[in-house]
Amino acid sequence: MRECDCSKKRKDRSPEEYKSLINRLNRISGQINGIKKMVEESAYCTDILIQVSAVNSALNSFNKALLSEHIRTCVADNIREGDDEIVEELVETLRKLMK
Amino acid sequence: MRECDCSKKRKDRSPEEYKSLINRLNRISGQINGIKKMVEESAYCTDILIQVSAVNSALNSFNKALLSEHIRTCVADNIREGDDEIVEELVETLRKLMK
Amino acid sequence: MRECDCSKKRKDRSPEEYKSLINRLNRISGQINGIKKMVEESAYCTDILIQVSAVNSALNSFNKALLSEHIRTCVADNIREGDDEIVEELVETLRKLMK
Amino acid sequence: MRECDCSKKRKDRSPEEYKSLINRLNRISGQINGIKKMVEESAYCTDILIQVSAVNSALNSFNKALLSEHIRTCVADNIREGDDEIVEELVETLRKLMK
Numbered sequence: 001m002r003e004c005d006c007s008k009k010r011k012d013r014s015p016e017e018y019k020s021l022i023n024r025l026n027r028i029s030g031q032i033n034g035i036k037k038m039v040e041e042s043a044y045c046t047d048i049l050i051q052v053s054a055v056n057s058a059l060n061s062f063n064k065a066l067l068s069e070h071i072r073t074c075v076a077d078n079i080r081e082g083d084d085e086i087v088e089e090l091v092e093t094l095r096k097l098m099k
Numbered sequence: 100m101r102e103c104d105c106s107k108k109r110k111d112r113s114p115e116e117y118k119s120l121i122n123r124l125n126r127i128s129g130q131i132n133g134i135k136k137m138v139e140e141s142a143y144c145t146d147i148l149i150q151v152s153a154v155n156s157a158l159n160s161f162n163k164a165l166l167s168e169h170i171r172t173c174v175a176d177n178i179r180e181g182d183d184e185i186v187e188e189l190v191e192t193l194r195k196l197m198k
Numbered sequence: 199m200r201e202c203d204c205s206k207k208r209k210d211r212s213p214e215e216y217k218s219l220i221n222r223l224n225r226i227s228g229q230i231n232g233i234k235k236m237v238e239e240s241a242y243c244t245d246i247l248i249q250v251s252a253v254n255s256a257l258n259s260f261n262k263a264l265l266s267e268h269i270r271t272c273v274a275d276n277i278r279e280g281d282d283e284i285v286e287e288l289v290e291t292l293r294k295l296m297k
Numbered sequence: 298m299r300e301c302d303c304s305k306k307r308k309d310r311s312p313e314e315y316k317s318l319i320n321r322l323n324r325i326s327g328q329i330n331g332i333k334k335m336v337e338e339s340a341y342c343t344d345i346l347i348q349v350s351a352v353n354s355a356l357n358s359f360n361k362a363l364l365s366e367h368i369r370t371c372v373a374d375n376i377r378e379g380d381d382e383i384v385e386e387l388v389e390t391l392r393k394l395m396k
Contacts, residue, residue: 070144
């Protein structure tokens with residue numbers, strides 16, 4: 001049993017990064033609500049498919065932004081400080097993302 | 100201003116399909132909210148990346164379900180009735196989805 | 199040993215489609231050989247990664263072209279002739295392609 | 298004008314990595330030849346589509362293997378030696394791969 005969550009890794013983000021990530025997620029939430037409304041109003045299939053595809057692109061951009069900052073900060077800092085565990089962690093994460 | 104939406108194609112879905120699509124979208128909305136909360140609580144980058152990846156998969160499944168029903172109903176019906184425009188429309192949509 | 203290939207579905211393609219598909223595959227073969235040469239000459243990792251990504255795009259374009267003709271001919275023809283098995287076959291194929 | 302290619306980055310790979318990469322590429326070449334033969338023998342569209350999809354997966358695995366070694370060696374080493382240019386280079390490469 002895990003005794004505490006203290007061991008969980010956290011990341012303090014700059015106010016700019018934080019704001020940008022939250023803004024992106026708010027926009028994506030809005031897009032999902034828009035798609036729900038389309039389904040409720042019996043929108044045509046291909047119109048919905050294209051909107052869903054747009055959300056996938058937005059999530060992909062979100063992930064690129066987050067991953068870029070992760071590499072610039074967490075990864076680079078930890079390697080500099082001699083903590084190489086983060087290398088395998090990054091490799092593993094990329095393997096999951098590049099399915 | 101668009102003068103009329105009448106020309107817009109619509110699709111009446113079965114109650115089962117409608118419910119299933121809305122349920123999927125509600126779950127995806129919940130996932131996006133969960134990711135927002137993770138960012139607010141300074142969650143670690145790779146934990147967020149994996150969750151975003153899960154939403155991409157869920158949206159992909161949503162699109163597969165919608166596209167399957169589209170082909171089984173709209174596409175098959177229109178071809179049977181001699182309306183071949185839907186063939187090029189499907190080809191065009193798939194080209195956009197398979198980027 | 200397979201006793202008979204007669205049951206296998208085949209597709210006679212127009213000379214134009216045939217030539218275009220073979221040309222695409224020849225170009226893709228050339229790209230793979232180019233990547234092999236890069237590895238043999240100790241090319242830098244990111245240079246190779248980008249080339250592999252280009253081959254993925256070329257294969258994707260090949261698949262889009264093949265799928266488009268499949269829908270325009272096999273799928274549309276079979277549905278017109280009342281053979282609806284092809285509908286589920288297309289749905290199944292798209293599910294595999296949209297992983 | 299670039300005067301010479303000496304400035305080009307190179308990467309000396311271990312015999313194991315080299316052999317594994319070349320083997321993967323040889324197998325992929327064989328798969329492409331197989332697909333060419335399928336087209337020459339008028340194979341059915343969906344059979345070809347699935348094979349192309351398998352090549353995309355194989356190329357993806359190749360890229361994952363190459364990228365993993367790149368991060369473990371080039372990226373980690375350069376950061377340790379204080380050369381941070383490689384960080385932006387990795388970020389840029391990942392942005393191209395995660396299109």
